[in-house]
Amino acid sequence: MIRKSRATLLLMLALPALAHAVEILRWERIPLAIPLTVGQERIVFVDRNVRVGVPRDLQGKLRVQSTGGALYLLANEPIPPARLRLQDATNGEQMLIDIAATEAAADQQPREPVRIVAGEPVAPHYGQPREAQPSAAAKQTEQAEAPKAVPRETPVPVVLTRYAAQMLYAPLRTVEPVDGVGQVRVKRQLDLTTLLPSLPITATALGAWRLDDYYVTAVKLQNASAQH
Structure with missing residues (x-):
């Protein structure tokens, strides 16, 4: 049983x-x-x-x-x-x-x-970290030293700004993936009156992205005066 x-x-x-x-x-x-x-x-x-x-x-x-x-x-x-x-x-x-x-x-x-x-990770391309080639001396002390940040082929501000522009204006099929980039939550009602206080401009936050220690925020500026 x-x-x-x-x-x-x-x-x-x-x-x-x-x-x-x-x-x-x-x-x-x-x-x-x-x-x-x-x-x-x-x-x-x-x-x-x-x-x-x-x-x-x-x-x-x-x-x-x-x-x-x-x-x-x-x-x-x-x-x-x-x-x-x-x-x-x-x-x-x-x-x-x-x-x-x-x-x-x-x-x-x-x-x-x-x-x-x-699947297998893709080969490094635009905006992704490239592998640094260590010297002979660096190889000897590699285990003793803490890992360092890997340099990128293109400066991070350039990569991040271009990615944000593509996300806002480019067709979906043309947006090039960037390793490590992330979207940051931003309030659409964020108070931006101090951005250009002396000008009749209405500013609206559209979105924000982060890569490494850099941030970029897309802001829409609209002329609020009677003159266009």
């Missing part, structure tokens, strides 16, 4: 794991194929806050909802292969997924959720 009860318990514990199976896809800068079934919602876990770029010709055909690091995709009709862009709202990094929706077969089971995980 004891052995039988244990076997039954193990079986009962295994059933929820099977019911919540998740397909793992690794992002290595190669578009990820995520097939859909018409009328069945499929969940894609990305574990980050992303913005989704959807082609215009998919409006009304594909419902996309994003919340809590997960995407909810629902095809309302068959969709030929199409590409969606996912952009990390924090650092601008992009991922590409290829979707296609088909009608469900008679005996087809609901598609399991998908989880996208990070």
